[in-house]
Amino acid sequence: xxxxxxxxxxxxxxxxxxxxxxxxxxxxxxxxxxxxxxxxxxxxxxxxxxxxxxxxxxxxxxxxxxxxxxxxxxxxxxxxxxxxxxxxxxxxxxxxxxxxxxxxxxxxxxxxxxxxxxxxxxxxxxxxxxxxxxxxxxxxxxxxxxxxxxxxxxxxxxxxxxxxxxxxxxxxxxxxxxxxxxxxxxxxxxxxxxxxxxxxxxxxxxxxxxxxxxxxxxxxxxxxxxxxxxxxxxxxxxxxxxxxxxxxxxxxxxxxxxxxxxxxxxxxxxxxxxxxxxxxxxxxxxxxxxxxxxxxxxxxxxxxxxxxxxxxxxxxxxxxxxxxxxxxxxxxxxxxxxxxxxxxxxxxxxxxxxxxxxxxxxxxxxxxxxxxxxxxxxxxxxxxxxxxxxxxxxxxxxxxxxxxxxxxxxxxxxxxxxxxxxxxxxxxxxxxxxxxxxxxxxxxxxxxxxxxxxxxxxxxxxxxxxxxxxxxxxxxxxxxxxxxxxxxxxxxxxxxxxxxxxxxxxxxxxxxxxxxxxxxxxxxxxxxxxxxxxxxxxxxxxxxxxxxxxxxxxxxxxxxxxxxxxxxxxxxxxxxxxxxxxxxxxxxxxxxxxxxxxxxxxxxxxxxxxxxxxxxxxxxxxxxxxxxxxxxxxxxxxxxxxxxxxxxxxxxxxxxxxxxxxxxxxxxxxxxxxxxxxxxxxxxxxxxxxxxxxxxxxxxxxxxxxxxxxxxxxxxxxxxxxxxxxxxxxxxxxxxxxxxxxxxxxxxxxxxxxxxxxxxxxxxxxxxxxxxxxxxxx
Amino acid sequence: xxxxxxxxxxxxxxxxxxxxxxxxxxxxxxxxxxxxxxxxxxxxxxxxxxxxxxxxxxxxxxxxxxxxxxxxxxx
Numbered sequence: 001x002x003x004x005x006x007x008x009x010x011x012x013x014x015x016x017x018x019x020x021x022x023x024x025x026x027x028x029x030x031x032x033x034x035x036x037x038x039x040x041x042x043x044x045x046x047x048x049x050x051x052x053x054x055x056x057x058x059x060x061x062x063x064x065x066x067x068x069x070x071x072x073x074x075x076x077x078x079x080x081x082x083x084x085x086x087x088x089x090x091x092x093x094x095x096x097x098x099x100x101x102x103x104x105x106x107x108x109x110x111x112x113x114x115x116x117x118x119x120x121x122x123x124x125x126x127x128x129x130x131x132x133x134x135x136x137x138x139x140x141x142x143x144x145x146x147x148x149x150x151x152x153x154x155x156x157x158x159x160x161x162x163x164x165x166x167x168x169x170x171x172x173x174x175x176x177x178x179x180x181x182x183x184x185x186x187x188x189x190x191x192x193x194x195x196x197x198x199x200x201x202x203x204x205x206x207x208x209x210x211x212x213x214x215x216x217x218x219x220x221x222x223x224x225x226x227x228x229x230x231x232x233x234x235x236x237x238x239x240x241x242x243x244x245x246x247x248x249x250x251x252x253x254x255x256x257x258x259x260x261x262x263x264x265x266x267x268x269x270x271x272x273x274x275x276x277x278x279x280x281x282x283x284x285x286x287x288x289x290x291x292x293x294x295x296x297x298x299x300x301x302x303x304x305x306x307x308x309x310x311x312x313x314x315x316x317x318x319x320x321x322x323x324x325x326x327x328x329x330x331x332x333x334x335x336x337x338x339x340x341x342x343x344x345x346x347x348x349x350x351x352x353x354x355x356x357x358x359x360x361x362x363x364x365x366x367x368x369x370x371x372x373x374x375x376x377x378x379x380x381x382x383x384x385x386x387x388x389x390x391x392x393x394x395x396x397x398x399x400x401x402x403x404x405x406x407x408x409x410x411x412x413x414x415x416x417x418x419x420x421x422x423x424x425x426x427x428x429x430x431x432x433x434x435x436x437x438x439x440x441x442x443x444x445x446x447x448x449x450x451x452x453x454x455x456x457x458x459x460x461x462x463x464x465x466x467x468x469x470x471x472x473x474x475x476x477x478x479x480x481x482x483x484x485x486x487x488x489x490x491x492x493x494x495x496x497x498x499x500x501x502x503x504x505x506x507x508x509x510x511x512x513x514x515x516x517x518x519x520x521x522x523x524x525x526x527x528x529x530x531x532x533x534x535x536x537x538x539x540x541x542x543x544x545x546x547x548x549x550x551x552x553x554x555x556x557x558x559x560x561x562x563x564x565x566x567x568x569x570x571x572x573x574x575x576x577x578x579x580x581x582x583x584x585x586x587x588x589x590x591x592x593x594x595x596x597x598x599x600x601x602x603x604x605x606x607x608x609x610x611x612x613x614x615x616x617x618x619x620x621x622x623x624x625x626x627x628x629x630x631x632x633x634x635x636x637x638x639x640x641x642x643x644x645x646x647x648x649x650x651x652x653x654x655x656x657x658x659x660x661x662x663x664x665x666x667x668x669x670x671x672x673x674x675x676x677x678x679x680x681x682x683x684x685x686x687x688x689x690x691x692x693x694x695x696x697x698x699x700x701x702x703x704x705x706x707x708x709x710x711x712x713x714x715x716x717x718x719x720x721x722x723x724x725x726x727x728x729x730x731x732x733x734x735x736x737x738x739x740x741x742x743x744x745x746x747x748x749x750x751x752x753x754x755x756x757x758x759x760x761x762x763x764x765x766x767x768x769x770x771x772x773x774x775x776x777x778x
Numbered sequence: 779x780x781x782x783x784x785x786x787x788x789x790x791x792x793x794x795x796x797x798x799x800x801x802x803x804x805x806x807x808x809x810x811x812x813x814x815x816x817x818x819x820x821x822x823x824x825x826x827x828x829x830x831x832x833x834x835x836x837x838x839x840x841x842x843x844x845x846x847x848x849x850x851x852x853x
Contacts, residue, residue, distance in 0.1 A: 059807050059808055060803075060807035062800075062803050062804075062807060064800040064803060064804065090834075090835075091833075091835045092834075093809060093833040093834060094808065094809045094833055094835060097807070097809065238794075238812070239798060241806075242795060242806060242811075245803070245806040245807060245811055246806070246812050246813075249811045249814070249833075250811075250813075273820075277820065277822065277829070278823070279821075279823050280823070283823055374838075378822050378827065378838050379822055379823055381822065381826065381827055381838075381840070382825060382826045382827075383824065385826075385840070490838045491808075491835065491836065491837055491838075492829060492836040492838055494836075
């Protein structure tokens, strides 16, 4: 029988460090079902019977954030055998507040007071004996980082897991305790377990909706409970949940020694903060730090390694190496192409970004671990709140200007579910480094570079940022995001020297989850795209027309390769070549009546075959969709857009390979050199669904199929709308052309501004109701 | 007065937390309860949010949410 132990504590209380120290590498990391909250489980290093669950860091167990719901449901539904409550010794009051809530569950518990080294250094005295007596459970001093006392905690947890629930003292005022007893009497009907009663009565007293609906009480009992609550509220002059919170804190204050030194004098943390969050210096310092991070990870070191990976390692060594190896084994050409160019090339294109991401993750983990991240959120909150996001959304956006994948992953630090969702949905709008070639192509080829080109390039950034801001404002108005308005209350943890173990582990974890994805989703997608490019279902035949007089091929088509040989034979005027000495026939006379090459059914496109590839057919189909945006006039630009799903660099790469004059000719061939078409193409490609790697990241972070599709749909929809408006308005104003799609563009334009400017709490149903009312009145 | 009106450097005592629902609950969960002393440490460079010291730790709260906390000035 295995023992389940839950690890519970405040955020930043060192929970993860303790968890890592106890479990070592025996961990399974995933998400809790239904929410994007990380679920971590692991077996204790020296006792594989014990499964430790690292519950998300919470301040309280009120069910208002997904983290709290996860933690609470786990304790109620899974009945762990014991709880390890980790408490930040430098911040006893707030941490013990959670402890008082945990005590209500009636699960055996041990308290681990962390950061004892810091506590001693600051001269804070903690009376362990008193705490232990008051709370009725063993209190152990630990330092998770140094590994002091962690084994004692785990052993104690294992020991008590077999025993009885932790003893609970009545911590509330007599009025509240009386009310709780009354409630217990009302709900005590035998079917509720004895040790759940206290917790339930507290929750009912707080009018916890979830518990109330769960319990299925009859109306009479409900009104009796309500009367009990009302009476206590009258007596204590506050609402019931306020009473509970206040009294918990009052109790905690009474058991912690009043004198808490440490904050009176300026700590190192304060000194750093005086400079870093200074009124004038904060923003320049922040800009400098972010520039350095960006420069190291994307601009210099990271870029060198990524270039090496993409161009040399995969481009020159692995792909050609494997190609020649497979060819050497005599494997068919198409299979070699599929494996080397399709699968390995495609995955390689994505894996090439891994070193860049690892460096970025490393630097960000450093900033996160030392405590600077929360300062950034503190500094930037004002700006981001303007358009419905929080200061914490800034980090993902900033990282996304390098690569969207780590950007989307960085959204994890945002606690509010709604803010996090909107951040994930909009981060992809920021032009990442892979979109730069598209910007470059439009700016230099279509706009001819120079000042005009520079304006286009700068404009690309503004389009991205604008899309984020407008989306933030618009999305917040939709019901799905209205949810619980959660205040921006954020703890600013003390600065501390980052722990290498934590930093490397979190870097490795993030990197690994990306690599795993490259091995699955991206592999499959790359193979499919390769097949799309190289397979055709169109039937064509290639005739060889040979000039009867000269014997030269006028049209060769498929026979091109064969014809090379044929030509050689024809050089001998159509006679067999005979070795003069031996008299043997070296080369047969050519057979002139070649049959046309037939390409039927599903077939590979070999050299000279003029069948349309599946991708080309899709491109042609889609170009109808892109026609109103201008760039649908050529199927090639549609194909390029689709290939952007593999990697955004592919867009320009594909245009270059499809144009007869290479990339320099693409502008004339596919866009007729039209600025308007170029701009429309640029906008669509900047804003539409991101590459597969980023889509994978979105799926990971959303942890929901529905929301992943919603994100992709929203991004592509917005891209389409903005491109359509731009192209149609451009045509209207420059050439006075007016048509069906101009009307659509005007409607979209008005709708966009309506959503942007209308008051909050938007609901389509209400909108229709309003419209209907007005009409009926008229 | 409310916490929103407090100046940097003020120490105030909480009289009551107004409002209801999740926001009130969250503010109180973090230790802003009746009778507790709050020191206003600083304001973010752009004027919002506040940085407070409550129960021995640093907390950042938006001015808009600080409106919900009735306080009296001590020093």
